[in-house]
Structures are given as C-alpha cells and as structure tokens.
Amino acid sequence: MTASDSALVTHGEDAVTTGHGMSHADRGIDTALLGMMLFIGSEVMFFGGLFAAYFNIRATAPIWPPEGIDFIQFFPVPIIATAILLSSSVSMQWALSRIAAGDRTGLIRGLAVTLVLGLTFLGLQAFDYYGLLTDHHFGIDSAIYGTLFYTMTGFHGAHVFGGVVGISVILLRAKQGQFSAKHHVAVEAVSAYWHFVDVVWIALFTTIYLLK
Amino acid sequence: MATTAIPQARPYASRRSWVLEWLTTTDHKKIGALYITTAFGMFLVGGIMALAMRTELAQPGLQFLTPDLYDQLFSMHAVTMIFLFVMPMMTGVGNFIVPLQIGAADMAFPRINALGFWLVPAGAVLILGAFAFGGAPVGWTMYAPLTETTPAHGIDLLLMGLVLLGSSSILGAINFLATIFKLRAPGMTLMRMPMLVWTTLVTSVLLLFAMPVLTSGLVMLFIDRNYGGGFFDPSLGGNPILWQHVFWFFGHPEVYVLILPAFGIVSEIVPVFSRKPLFGYKAFVLATASIGALGFTVWAHHMFTTGAVYLPFFSFFTFLIAVPTGVKFFNWLATMWGGQLKFDTPLLYAVGFIALFLIGGLDGAFLAVVPFDFMVQDTYFVVSHIHYVLVAGSVFAIFAGLFYWFPKMTGAKLNERLGKIQFWLLFIGTNVAFFPMHLLGLDGMVRRVVDYAPNNGWADLNLLSTIGAFLIAASVLPFIWNVFTTLRGPRDAGDDPWDANTLEWATTSPPPVFNFDELPAIRSERPVFDLKHPGASVAHAAAGAGAAGKDTH
Numbered sequence: 089m090t091a092s093d094s095a096l097v098t099h100g101e102d103a104v105t106t107g108h109g110m111s112h113a114d115r116g117i118d119t120a121l122l123g124m125m126l127f128i129g130s131e132v133m134f135f136g137g138l139f140a141a142y143f144n145i146r147a148t149a150p151i152w153p154p155e156g157i158d159f160i161q162f163f164p165v166p167i168i169a170t171a172i173l174l175s176s177s178v179s180m181q182w183a184l185s186r187i188a189a190g191d192r193t194g195l196i197r198g199l200a201v202t203l204v205l206g207l208t209f210l211g212l213q214a215f216d217y218y219g220l221l222t223d224h225h226f227g228i229d230s231a232i233y234g235t236l237f238y239t240m241t242g243f244h245g246a247h248v249f250g251g252v253v254g255i256s257v258i259l260l261r262a263k264q265g266q267f268s269a270k271h272h273v274a275v276e277a278v279s280a281y282w283h284f285v286d287v288v289w290i291a292l293f294t295t296i297y298l299l300k
Numbered sequence: 301m302a303t304t305a306i307p308q309a310r311p312y313a314s315r316r317s318w319v320l321e322w323l324t325t326t327d328h329k330k331i332g333a334l335y336i337t338t339a340f341g342m343f344l345v346g347g348i349m350a351l352a353m354r355t356e357l358a359q360p361g362l363q364f365l366t367p368d369l370y371d372q373l374f375s376m377h378a379v380t381m382i383f384l385f386v387m388p389m390m391t392g393v394g395n396f397i398v399p400l401q402i403g404a405a406d407m408a409f410p411r412i413n414a415l416g417f418w419l420v421p422a423g424a425v426l427i428l429g430a431f432a433f434g435g436a437p438v439g440w441t442m443y444a445p446l447t448e449t450t451p452a453h454g455i456d457l458l459l460m461g462l463v464l465l466g467s468s469s470i471l472g473a474i475n476f477l478a479t480i481f482k483l484r485a486p487g488m489t490l491m492r493m494p495m496l497v498w499t500t501l502v503t504s505v506l507l508l509f510a511m512p513v514l515t516s517g518l519v520m521l522f523i524d525r526n527y528g529g530g531f532f533d534p535s536l537g538g539n540p541i542l543w544q545h546v547f548w549f550f551g552h553p554e555v556y557v558l559i560l561p562a563f564g565i566v567s568e569i570v571p572v573f574s575r576k577p578l579f580g581y582k583a584f585v586l587a588t589a590s591i592g593a594l595g596f597t598v599w600a601h602h603m604f605t606t607g608a609v610y611l612p613f614f615s616f617f618t619f620l621i622a623v624p625t626g627v628k629f630f631n632w633l634a635t636m637w638g639g640q641l642k643f644d645t646p647l648l649y650a651v652g653f654i655a656l657f658l659i660g661g662l663d664g665a666f667l668a669v670v671p672f673d674f675m676v677q678d679t680y681f682v683v684s685h686i687h688y689v690l691v692a693g694s695v696f697a698i699f700a701g702l703f704y705w706f707p708k709m710t711g712a713k714l715n716e717r718l719g720k721i722q723f724w725l726l727f728i729g730t731n732v733a734f735f736p737m738h739l740l741g742l743d744g745m746v747r748r749v750v751d752y753a754p755n756n757g758w759a760d761l762n763l764l765s766t767i768g769a770f771l772i773a774a775s776v777l778p779f780i781w782n783v784f785t786t787l788r789g790p791r792d793a794g795d796d797p798w799d800a801n802t803l804e805w806a807t808t809s810p811p812p813v814f815n816f817d818e819l820p821a822i823r824s825e826r827p828v829f830d831l832k833h834p835g836a837s838v839a840h841a842a843a844g845a846g847a848a849g850k851d852t853h
Binding site: 116119120122123126127129130131132133134135136137138140141144145148149154227228229231232233234235236239243 | 412470473474475511513517520524530531538542
C-alpha cells in the first residue's frame with residue numbers, strides 16, 4: 089500500500105480515519121453515527137435519573153397525584169402537542185428516506201416540515217406552561233408535583249430545542265447541497281436524535297397524563 | 301505498509317504560535333499532555349488541602365483551621381482529587397496511549413476531544429472558585445438535606461462545575477468507544493487489544509451510563525436550591541434518601557472509573573518487566589467486563605445504615621465483585637511468577653500497587669459485611685479504605701504509568717534513582733498516613749470532624765498519620781525535580797527503551813503527528829514482541845497464551 093491509496097487524514101475534521109486505507113472504520117456503522125448513538129445512550133440515562141426520581145417519589149407518596157392538581161389533563165393542549173411531535177418523527181424519517189434515494193428537494197421539504205412541527209410543539213408547551221402558571225398558579229415551586237412536572241417536561245423541551253437547532257443546521261447544509269444519497273450521515277444522526285426525543289415524550293406523556 | 305499523506309510536525313514560527321498551537325490543538329497526544337499536566341497541578345492543590353487538614357488533626361484541639369474551613373477543605377479535597385486529578389489523569393494517559401496502542405492516527409473525534417479537555421479547566425475554575433463564595437462544606441457526597449439547607453453559594457458553583465466535568469467525561473467516553481470500535485488497525489482484533497485499551501473501553505461504558513445519572517441528580521439539587529424545587533425536601537413531598545440513590549448509582553461505578561484504568565496500566569507494565577506475556581489474557585478481559593457490569597448492582601452498599609435498602613442483595617453482589625478482582629490479582633502474580641523481574645521504577649510502583657491495593661480491596665470486603673458496616677459507618681475505617689484504593693491504587697498506578705510512558709511521551713527516560721527515592725517515600729508515607737486510620741476507625745473516631753477528644757488515646761495515631769501525609773508530600777518533590785531535569789536533558793530514550801510488547805513502542809518517541817509511518821503486522825496482543833522475535837510468536841500462539849490465531853471482531 090502506498091500513500092496515494094490510503095485515506096487522507098487532516099486535523100480539525102469532525103472524524104478521522106485511521107489512515108490505513110483498510111480499517112474497521114470502513115465496515116459497519118459510520119463512526120459519527122456511532123458517536124450519536126452512544127450520546128443517545130447517555131441521554132437515556134439522564135432521563136432515567138429523572139424518571140427514577142418520579143417513580144421513587146410516587147411510590148412513597150401517600151396520595152398520587154397529590155390533591156388539587158386535577159387541572160393537569162392531557163386534553164386539549166398536551167394531546168395536540170403529542171400528535172404534532174409524533175408527526176414530526178414521520179416527516180423526519182421521510183426526509184431521510186428522500187435523501188437516501190438521492191432526492192435533495194425532498195430532503196429540504198421534509199426537514200422544513202419537521203422544523204415547523206418542532207417549533208409548534210415548543211410553542212404549545214410554552215402556551216401550556218403559561219396557562220398553568222397564570223390560571224392555576226402552578227409553578228416549579230408548587231411542592232413536589234410542580235417540581236417533577238416542570239423539570240421533566242422542561243428538560244424534554246430543552247432537548248426538543250436542541251433537536252430544532254440540529255435540524256436547522258442540516259437544513260442549511262441541505263440547501264447548500266452538501267448531502268447526497270451516499271453521504272448524509274449528519275441527517276441520519278439528527279434523525280436518530282429526533283426520534284429519541286420523541287420516544288422520551290411518549291414515556292413522559294404516558295407517565296404524567298395516562299398513568300398519573 | 302500504509303502511510304499518512306501528512307507531513308511531519310511543522311516547526312513553530314514564534315512564541316505566540318506555540319501558545320496558540322497548544323490552545324487549539326486537536327492532536328490526541330497534545331490533548332493527553334494537557335490533561336496530564338492539568339491533573340498533576342490539581343493533585344498538588346488537593347494535596348495541599350490534605351496537608352492543611354492533617355496539620356489540624358495532628359493534635360487534639362483547634363490550632364490551625366476553623367471548623368467551617370475544615371469542612372470546606374475535606375469536601376473540596378475529595379472533589380479535587382476525584383474529579384480534577386484522577387479522572388483527568390486517567391483520561392490523559394488514555395488519550396495519549398490508547399490510539400497508539402490500537403494503531404490509530406488520532407481519536408475518532410479530535411475536536412470533541414479538545415472540547416472535552418477544555419471543559420476540565422472551566423469546571424476547575426467553578427469548583428475551586430467556590431472558596432470565594434462560602435465554599436461547599438457538604439462533603440463530596442453532597443447529601444440532602446445538608447446540601448439544601450446550607451446557604452453558601454459555593455455549593456451552586458460546585459454543582460455547575462460538576463455538570464461541566466460530567467459533560468467532559470461523557471464526551472471523552474463516547475470518543476474512546478468510537479475510537480476503540482472503529483479506528484483499530486488491520487489485525488487488531490478485540491481479543492488482541494492491550495489491557496489498557498480494554499480497561500479504557502469498560503471505563504468508558506461505565507462513564508457513559510453512570511455520569512448522566514449524576515448530572516440528573518445535580519440538576520435536581522440545583523433546582524431545589526435555587527428555584528424552590530422539592531426533590532429532596534420532605535416538607536414539599538420529596539425524599540432525601542432519593543439523593544443517595546441517585547448519587548451512588550453514579551458513585552459506585554465511579555470508583556471503578558477511578559481504578560479500572562489503573563488495572564490497565566499495571567497490566568501493561570507487569571508483563572514487560574517480567575519478560576512474560578500477561579497470564580490469562582481472556583480471564584482478565586472477562587474479569588474487567590464483570591467488574592464493570594457488577595459495578596451497577598451495588599450502589600446501595602453505601603446506604604446500608606439508611607434502613608431503606610435490601611441489605612442481603614447489595615451485600616451479596618458486593619462480595620461477588622471480589623471474585624473478578626481476585627482473578628486479576630492471580631493474573632498479575634502468575635505473570636510475575638517465574639519471570640525475569642526487572643525492578644525499574646514502573647515495576648516497583650506496579651508491585652506496590654498490587655501489595656497495597658490488596659489491603660484496600662480487603663477493607664472493601666470487610667465493609668460488605670452488613671453488621672461490620674453498621675459499626676464503622678462514617679468512621680476513619682472508611683477513610684482508610686478509600687485512601688488505600690485511591691492512593692495506593694490509582695496514584696501508584698498513575699506514577700507507574702508516568703514512569704513507563706514518559707520516554708514515549710517526551711523521548712527522555714526519567715531518572716531511576718530519583719524514581720526509587722520517590723517510590724519508597726510514597727510507599728512508606730502511604731502506609732504511615734493511612735494504616736493508623738484503620739485503627740482509629742475501629743476505635744470509633746468519626747470522619748469529617750475537625751477535632752477529637754484528648755482523652756480517647758487517639759493523639760499518637762493521628763500524629764503518625766500526619767507524619768505519613770507529609771512523607772507523601774515529600775515524595776512528590778523528587779518527582780517534580782525528576783521531570784524538570786529530565787526535560788532539560790537529552791531526548792535519547794529511543795523508540796522502545798523497555799523492550800516492550802505493544803504498538804505504541806513501534807513508533808518514534810515522541811510519536812509524529814498521526815503516529816505511525818509504518819505499522820508492524822498485528823498477529824497477537826504483542827505485535828512489537830512478535831516483530832523483535834519472529835520465531836517466538838508461533839510458539840506463543842500455539843501455547844494459547846494470547847488470542848492469536850482466530851480473527852474475532
């Protein structure tokens with residue numbers, strides 16, 4: 089093997105190959121996507137800590153949910169927000185399948201739809217918070233239920249915001265034509281993250297509004 | 301073999317660009333060096349805190365520190381040594397050595413690697429800055445409700461600093477895992493990886509899954525303290541024991557994060573200085589993985605006396621960890637058995653580690669006995685245990701590793717005579733400082749208290765312990781002098797000064813940017829040994845000592 093057929097490595101890139109020409113990097117999952125999967129694994133544990141706190145406190149509380157918080161209902165705002173976030177996962181997956189087929193316009197459309205849906209979810213969450221704070225004077229300091237509610241949904245919202253930023257970045261890159269059927273690992277990574285955020289919301293919705 | 305299409309390190313044009321180069325580097329070796337030097341600086345800071353405390357405790361009565369300052373110091377000593385010294389030091393050694401050992405050009409994500417490092421000084425500024433805001437006199441365990449009712453804003457700085465350091469560790473863990481899984485050279489199968497790589501792999505898994513749980517706990521504590529939250533406040537419906545669960549779910553895997561890389565370092569050194577392959581490679585890998593997995597099942601053995609945990613379960617699994625740990629001891633002893641031992645400083649430290657870590661490990665088995673644990677809870681027995689595993693364990697292994705890899709990192713070998721003086725000072729100092737704590741703890745002296753009664757007969761043992769602490773401090777001086785003089789001397793150690801086995805010794809000392817101009821063929825877990833002894837590798841493979849032969853990816 090000579091220098092010419094080995095992979096060129098430069099410092100300051102997102103990911104380097106070994107420079108051996110043939111390496112473990114050339115097989116199996118893409119290195120950057122593996123990094124995202126591992127990051128999602130750590131995020132699962134972060135939310136795991138919050139959920140553990142919720143169920144620990146729920147298990148030791150005499151009454152659950154505590155009295156006087158019957159205004160926490162899934163209808164109307166949370167269920168609409170849920171439908172919107174679930175749809176955004178579909179549009180994200182559609183965008184990914186478009187670029188996998190080489191359709192750059194489809195990718196841009198899919199990402200744009202996903203971005204709007206994500207922003208709508210955040211708007212609805214803010215609207216929901218506003219109603220709870222003003223109409224019910226229910227805040228993060230309203231005993232343990234308020235603390236749990238705002239911490240868990242708030243951190244989820246922060247992760248949705250992180251996803252929105254990620255989608256914005258790949259949308260801009262898509263508009264510059266940086267992705268192709270073969271090279272779109274960033275889209276795959278953001279898509280994986282977005283689905284993860286969606287799954288967390290399903291668990292949260294189930295825990296807070298359905299199991300109670 | 302393959303070469304990278306990149307020129308060698310370019311000369312620095314001016315002093316400013318030299319500074320800029322270090323501030324912006326994404327080279328894993330430079331980042332490793334940054335980690336190591338930062339961590340060593342923090343070792344000195346944490347050590348000075350320990351000396352202040354031991355000075356106060358040398359005699360009964362208050363002579364040197366106020367109780368509040370003492371509380372701040374013991375809290376910050378632990379946080380500094382764990383989060384700002386041992387963890388960054390192990391990350392630094394791994395950063396420098398792991399890509400070399402697997403024949404990679406760099407870490408998988410060089411820029412994230414740089415980010416991971418620069419979060420450490422940022423976290424250090426926040427954490428040590430706590431001293432300016434009333435300190436964080438709540439212990440490194442930060443138990444509720446004490447942490448919630450102590451007003452000092454230093455605690456908030458500590459919480460934020462730990463979140464930054466946690467993020468650094470998570471990014472580092474992702475980077476190590478991606479590097480180890482994706483950037484191994486051709487022929488470097490999983491079962492041919494050097495033991496430091498294996499322990500780094502398992503450590504990274506522990507960090508990846510334990511660290512975020514601490515982050516969630518720190519966030520909850522921060523919300524309770526600053527936004528009126530009630531996670532750990534019973535008056536608001538919260539549960540203070542919940543903090544202990546969250547903290548120790550992180551905290552116990554964390555102790556393996558501190559010691560597994562040490563196991564890896566010792567397992568690199570013992571075979572080289574015994575002139576034998578590591579005995580029981582596969583058993584060692586399995587034991588490492590077992591310790592990692594079991595580490596997640598024993599967190600509540602730190603909470604026996606709360607009465608809120610199922611004692612037999614956590615006691616049983618704690619005892620179970622002694623089995624894979626014992627396997628490792630037999631691996632090391634059997635590797636040395638019949639070997640041509642060469643007592644250079646790295647092996648001295650490795651043998652010191654094996655001897656003294658055994659004491660710390662046996663203390664741990666004592667503490668798994670529930671009635672015994674109830675008796676010595678929060679006494680100096682626990683302090684003794686933690687220091688036998690962290691000083692005699694992690695610190696000894698760190699010095700073993702620094703002496704072993706210093707020629708690879710800098711091109712110059714550290715002075716052996718100074719190294720031996722340092723070893724004996726540290727070895728004696730460690731035992732003089734920490735062994736008396738066993739006896740004090742059994743006699744009922746509680747930890748985290750600034751003073752003790754003069755009529756308990758504890759004065760002599762405490763004075764002895766203080767003398768030991770100053771011996772430990774004295775042992776650091778020859779090391780600093782050694783590094784200083786060695787770096788001023790010629791860089792003539794050569795590529796392979798220890799006649800070693802693993803890939804990092806196949807490149808120059810220090811290695812060029814992107815590490816290898818040429819890689820030897822990798823047919824066993826000792827590719828450089830195979831290169832030097834072409835005939836021996838066949839016999840070695842046939843003996844089955846390694847995993848040579850079958851490609852297992």
